[in-house]
Amino acid sequence: MNKYHQKIKQRLLSKSRFIYLWWLYKKSKAIAVNQKSAIVFAPHQDDETLGCGGTIALKCDRKVALDVVFLTDGRASYAEYPQICPDQLVQIRQQEAIQALKTLGVAQSAIHFLGKPDGGLAVLSSAERQETINQLVQLLRDRQPQEVYVPYKQDIHPDHKETYALVQAAVQESQLPIEVLQYPVWTRWVPHQLDFKSPELAHAYRLPINKVLNKKIAALAAYQSQYSSIVPGVEPILPPGFIECFISSYEIFFKTSPVKQKLSCEL
Known part of the structure; x- marks a missing residue:
């Protein structure tokens, strides 16, 4: 009976997606x-490729200046399995990120690992939070980006929500004219969590990535620690079918409010 109910639940979720x-x-x-x-800000190594890997590849093909910043170290993805060394996992995930982004066209010198505690962004002390914001402000002022990409602020993972909050605070503190674009990750997997009354959804944009879809697929394949078993007897951390939610001919982004001046046909 439990298996039957589980199958029904999965079918309903697939239909809702x-x-x-x-x-x-x-x-x-x-x-x-x-x-x-x-600058693309990602809470964990793989979020950047899932949410906007195609956009990254398209910009890199055009030789646009682009950096990727990872806020957490990724060590907690297999926290329940003591046979997996957290320090080793940090190294694995960094190398996976470097390989994935190389596939998309990002130079290693443009990849930044802040090393904050995986799963702990929402519980940083006041001092740690301000230190993180200061780091982000420095990156923004150094790189002077015209756009930043962050996870959707209502994504169900606490690290995703807090990444949005930290970056938004840094953008305001930097006093730079930066446009903030949000990319959904977990919201695509659990769509019933989506707030359809959210003002961001009134300003949704889709960017076709057909020309670089194969690059995105190849980049996602670099993240073996998340989608394949890295230790015998341990299931991959992400559920079956998760990655397929992001293999699409377009990527979705949200803006908090419409641009006041005449809107161009470009993001």
Whole structure:
């Protein structure tokens, strides 16, 4: 009976995902890649490729200045399995990120690992939180990006929500004219968590990535520690079918509010 209920639940979730993606596609406005310099902020190693790997590849193909910043060290993804050494996992995930981003066209010198505690962004002390914001402000002022990409602020993972909050605070503190674009990750997997009344959803955009979809797929394949068993007897940390949610001909982004000036056809 439990297995039967589990199958029914999975079918309902799969159907809701399809409806959600269809709704987002219809709701969103088509845009094209642009020449704006950017920084992609990711809570964990793989979020950047899942959420905007195609966008990264398109910008790199155009020789646009682009950096990727990972906030956490990724050590907690297998916290329940003592046979997996956390320090070793940190190294594995960093190398996977470097390989994935190389596939997308990002130079290693443009990849930054801040090493914050995986799963702990939301419980940083006041001093640690401000220190992190200061680091982000320094990166923004050094790189002077025109855009930043962050996880959707309502993504169900606490690290994702806090990454958005930290970056948003840093953007404000930097006093730079930066546009903030949000990419959904866990929201695509658990669509019933989506707040359909959220103002961001009124400003959804879709960027076609057909030309670089194979690059995105190859980059995702670099993250073997997340999608394959790295120790005999231990199941991959991410559920079956998760990665397929992101193998699409377009990527979705949200803006908090519409741009006041005349909106161009580019993101």
